[in-house]
Amino acid sequence: QQQVKQSPQSLIVQKGGISIINCAYENTAFDYFPWYQQFPGKGPALLIAIRPDVSEKKEGRFTISFNKSAKQFSLHIMDSQPGDSATYFCATLSSGSARQLTFGSGTQLTVLP
């Protein structure tokens, strides 16, 4: 089964700092790389996503960096806020007709006030 390896498992950042979460995937049969944010007791919510023909995408304080040759992508949260405290999941979407998301194991982010 395809895997997506996510690190770190947990992250503590001071308010105003930069949060960085990394993911690595195993094969090239993916054409969409989303990041989801999940608060306790809630469903995952799409935060930002990137396609493999782009190396970087920025939306507000959130940036995805994508390295196709290394099969890695990362989420950067600039000016982290206590309200960003949540669990973040990277994912890959398989190409073809399957269209299933394969999720990383998650990173629990805590932003201290």
Next chain:
Amino acid sequence: NAGVMQNPRHLVRRRGQEARLRCSPMKGHSHVYWYRQLPEEGLKFMVYLQKENIIDESGMPKERFSAEFPKEGPSILRIQQVVRGDSAAYFCASSHILIGSGTDTQYFGPGTRLTVL
């Protein structure tokens, strides 16, 4: 504009009973996906359905689990003869595939938290 709806939000069953989880996709979406999340873990794909068709059930356990998405009404995930290991959060997602876009964002519901006693 309602999002993906799931019910019930919480479900308690005793071992051996049946659990039935419902999912109504976002308006205009005809693709439904079910995922399972065990405590402290990421989500694992179970099944992908379109109206009246199962497209991919590679993540579904072979026994006791079934899913359907009828022409009318919500998608149903059914777990027969539940065991304690079935305790988890079950999430439904829906999408509207845009032909030629290469992407199809999946929007998730709030989940059903199943507890098996």
